[in-house]
Amino acid sequence: MFLVDWFYGILATLGLWQKEAEILFLGLDNAGKTTLMSLLNLWQKLVQHQPTQYPTSEELSIGKIKFKEGLIYGSD
Numbered sequence: 001m002f003l004v005d006w007f008y009g010i011l012a013t014l015g016l017w018q019k020e021a022e023i024l025f026l027g028l029d030n031a032g033k034t035t036l037m038s039l040l041n042l043w044q045k046l047v048q049h050q051p052t053q054y055p056t057s058e059e060l061s062i063g064k065i066k067f068k069e070g071l072i073y074g075s076d
Ligand SMILES: Nc1nc2c(ncn2[C@@H]2O[C@H](COP(=O)(O)OP(=O)(O)OP(=O)(O)O)[C@@H](O)[C@H]2O)c(=O)[nH]1
Pocket: 027, 028, 029, 030, 031, 032, 033, 034, 035, 036, 047, 048, 049, 050, 051, 052, 053, 071
């Protein structure tokens, strides 16, 4: 899948592929954080997600790299 290949390419470019790392996805609500986590989590289907209630409630490990998700609250 293009997005997954693209993301793995970024990890390789940053020298993080097959290294131990912790990556936090931060973004405004509706930015697509949970969708990206789901895409990386290959065995999950692309579905509509309910808004995430708690920052860093999503966590996923691929190899030695741990992905976490967090929400940045807007100022409006
Ligand atoms: N067009 C487009 N829509 C996307 C993309 N990624 C996610 N979406 C859509 O954007 C909406 C929000 O995606 P989520 O993954 O729930 O966003 P989130 O950042 O987890 O949102 P919160 O949980 O509310 O913080 C959904 O309707 C997704 O289908 C993308 O790359 N392109």
